[in-house]
Amino acid sequence: MHIAEGFLPSVHAVAWTAVAAPFVIHGAREVIKTVRRTPEAGVLLGVVGAFTFVMSAIKLPSVTGSSSHPTGTGLGTIIFRPPVMAFIATVVLIFQALLLAHGGLTTLGANVFSMGVAGPWVAYGAFVLCRRVAVPLLGAVFVAAFLADLVTYLVTSAQLALAFPSAEHGVWYSMSEFLAVFAITQIPLAIVEALIVVVIVSVLLRI
């Protein structure tokens, strides 16, 4: 679930766009470099983008009866690393806004930061760490996919709390409120997404 169009006040919308922009530009440069080096990668990157979109467009079976869906970024992050994912996630989020009326253009910066930057970087870090300490591949994949999804929503909660701090109790209180609401849907969802990604990787390894 991404922050809806127009939900963030203008100052926050601009600020998150500014925060996300360097990551997206860096990602775009990486994409250009990759494609110049190996032209075949162009279409393959398109596959990852389309795959992420398709995963996120499919509602999961009655996890909580909510409209939740996977973020789909875990797998791409493991294959293509976070910088490239920042750009691909931007493309996917624009398509989601225009084709599914999901998320939005003014909240693009905030959503890119949560789904395309924070999620992938934490997931990738955890993946590398898990492999270092000799966690089996599929275990590391589970952790990475779980965190890619969960961190996306932790950051979303933080973004909402910063935009709408409780007048009485402050930012941290607001954050805990948003977290509580998202936790109901997102923790089971993150587990399901992670399991699905594990199945995907295990199938891909066998064929």
Add this chain to the structure above:
Amino acid sequence: MNPLELAASHNRWTNLPVAEKLLLFGGLLVAALLVPPPVGHLVILAVCCLCALALARVPVRLYLAALLAPVAFLAVGAGPLVLDLVNWRLVVDPAGVDTAWRTVSRAIAATAATITLACTTPVADLLAAGRRAGLPAPLAHLVDTTYRLIGVLIDSARTLRHSHDLRLGHRTSRAAILSLGTQFASVFVLAVRRARAIDDAMSLRAERGQTAVLAAAAPVSAVHVVVICLVLVSVATVGVLT
């Protein structure tokens, strides 16, 4: 087929220049963030509905459904603003109520602007506009292939889900997870195979790495631009003055 794409490629505004539609709805989107609620937002919503339903003739049911798409998020997002948990009891926070309705008002106006753009403008036209505006070729190609593959893969994903359903693949949650995982894996394998084929096929018509295509545009009408600017200025004025 995706209902928004369907509407975008078949309405009376489909063939208007992208630049004009971007100026109008981009302007309204910015206005939605800047004008105070609720009158300015209502005016923006009214202008969008007028454009979509009366002028472009987007199907009403589809347009309303798209406008209502963010409702679930608005409920989840506005809930914590309105309600506070005090001594394990939910109480209404009056300051929060004020923030919440202002936020929802803004979100509705902004959503209307984006949705109306999406319902009247084919994505392919927006991508061509990106190319013309100087998006570097490798990026334009990546964005184009993503869009093209989305069109192809959504169908594959749906067919796979149906074929699992035929053999009762969704009967238990364990089976469903296994089934979804293998479906996505199949989609991924198909997608990679298709991507390689497309890449080969492209090399039959140009050197690998070449991605340029003809990106033609309809000429922008000066009259339209003036009218759009007038609309934007009036919307902003009404919004600020009320």
Add this chain to the structure above:
Amino acid sequence: MSVLSLRGARFSYRRVDPSGARSQTVLDGVDLMIPAGATMALLGGNGSGKTTLLRLLVGLNRLEVGELQLDGEKVRDRRADRTRLRQSVQMVLQEPDDQIFATTVRADVSFGPVNLGLDRDEVARRVDGALEALAIADLADRVPHHLSFGQRKKVALAGALAMRPRVLLLDEPTAGLDPYSGAELLEALEALRGGGTAILMATHDVDLAWAWAEEAVVLSGGALTRGPAHQVLRDEALLAAARLATPWGAAVSDRLGRTITRPEEV
């Protein structure tokens, strides 16, 4: 009595059309009864609604008007009814890659029986039975994606057979197969015919329909014409309206005054 039947079926798609049409009715007022043991060819041009009709018969598309009946009882859109339908009616898609997903042939074929909740032995029996019926028992432990197109078609069919359906719907079963592979597949279906399974095969190959089917169902302009294959497939006006060709067999049989189904018999 018919095993599976569709009554007064109406179905439309949302479509982009140059004319700007928003909805296109593919089937309107269609009745179709499939009796036990029938061998029927479903014919029609591209976009005539053959696949749509198959999908309606198996409950993947929802009827706008009309109803689907299994053993004379209405099939509603609820879990119990879908399960009942799946146990009796199976469909094999045109493209095997849309259907096969597991990492071994055996695992893929066992998918349906396992989901039926059968015990291990029964599952194994059904899998082996399906693989033998199609003469692909030697492929049981292979990775489906590494097999040839014809082999994958058989694996997809085996997955449906393992459900022991009473009605089998096939979408263009011989498309993409060379004449020998196509004939081989049809031969495997002969055995089922003996077992009383009804088969409805969608195709636009009129020669195949002429040679194989007892009955022909032609879809054209949303309506359906049905009759003995060798009668329907001689109706040139009907075939032309349905964007179909005249079968060679029909033309040659008329000329030679005896029934001919294959070129060798000329």
Add this chain to the structure above:
Amino acid sequence: MSVLSLRGARFSYRRVDPSGARSQTVLDGVDLMIPAGATMALLGGNGSGKTTLLRLLVGLNRLEVGELQLDGEKVRDRRADRTRLRQSVQMVLQEPDDQIFATTVRADVSFGPVNLGLDRDEVARRVDGALEALAIADLADRVPHHLSFGQRKKVALAGALAMRPRVLLLDEPTAGLDPYSGAELLEALEALRGGGTAILMATHDVDLAWAWAEEAVVLSGGALTRGPAHQVLRDEALLAAARLATPWGAAVSDRLGRTITRPEEV
């Protein structure tokens, strides 16, 4: 003189086989010359190497042994030669979604001409010409994945035609099309034949080959047999070895003592 020719071609695939074989020779010592204006059908069963042969002719697969010649000159794997080949030889794949990549029909068809470095007007002329030749000018601004299968096939063909090739290779052009749509596509190709374009069509539809081709090339066991279509397609032993059927036309022509290409002529 032949425009395009393959000499002494050998090609193997790496394959996983139950026997454990790692490499499978699909073509061995194959010679094929395509003269200007030829209309040839390339026939063979599934896995006989039809698609491989097309891919070799267009430089997508690299020869193990042998060479590819364009206008009598060897085509090497270097940029200048690839460009030369591309300007003269085009191929249309069986599956249009493997070929169409751009977001509108016009953009996709323009891809080849734009990258030949032609100026805008010339590109526009070629695109319009190709779309008109296939009677799909009205689809120019449509999104490919909103089109029907038959329409997408034509878009893929238009993309090749816009390159104005002297040799056109088609992989199963009528597969998945109903008889009318198939006939429509073949009719559009007739115009090219008049313009001197050589066409090589891979298919396993022997009836199509009988009706359409002047010459037939049959692939079987890695080797190639070539001759006038109405002669090669009467060779039952050859056809059987290649997993092909006897064409109806051949059987009926022999029986009636005159050349018959379509059922209507019986």
